[in-house]
Amino acid sequence: MKIERIDNGIYVIDDFLTESEEVAINLLLKGAVWRYNWPNYEELPFVRPCWHVFIAGKGRPERQSCLEELNGNESWRFLVSFWERFSDLHDFNMTLLGVYANGQTFGQDTIIHRDNKTHPGLTVIVFCNEHWPTSWGGELVFYDDAKENVIKAVLPKSRRVVVFEGRIPHAARSPSVKRRKPVL
Template sequence: MRVKAIHMPQATLLGVYANGQTFGQDSPIHRDNRPSETGKTAVLFCNEHWATCWGGELVFYDHQKQHIIKSILPKPGRAVIFNGHIPHSARSPAVNCDELRVTIAFKTVL
């Protein structure tokens, strides 16, 4: 509730999505909001432990989906809030990771 009040006071929740990934399950590059919508997404990393060497980054791209502009490693309890028009994808964990990469995504429209 505090996240909404501080970062997205005008937001209406469109959906909540639980995601789990293992090695080899990269997500496609996508946007969370349609061109006609203005919205934000909040992603919460849910694992209690995550080794840096396991990868699983949340990756943001330029609007042409050609270049990486930011990459964020999972960290227990970390939340990332971003514009839903930014192309992004979730990298799967490394082959040596025996954990499920778990996130919850809150997609909104303003």
């Protein structure tokens, strides 16, 4: 496992997700658990929905921790140990507000957005794709405050974790290939 601070408070940790966690996540995300649409929090005149699986975080609007909710979810309870391991990794002062899975398909970029507009907070993204050649794209792209310049792009990589200040504008790019079989 290697933790690397890249730029502007963006951290990349390779091989942090264990192989057994990756297998468990992929098993739980296979099947008819995905819904297509993501709430439009920014109240934009257009919608750019993505595939989404809600796991925990009902108290997010009130900024309540969802750790107890996650621990009460038998299927996803194993992520509590991931969170504890992550919390011990660095002196990040944080509360787990939400756990969910997002996915993009070919031609479906997300809008440039901020996860935390008004409150400081970290975003933790886990890439749980078992196989993802770099030629497939799907980068997590970070922008400057004006959303005019790319400051960093991080490729999906099996078991990679990306941590960043949620106020940093970012977007997920769509895969550059069409596949008959979905890949997480």
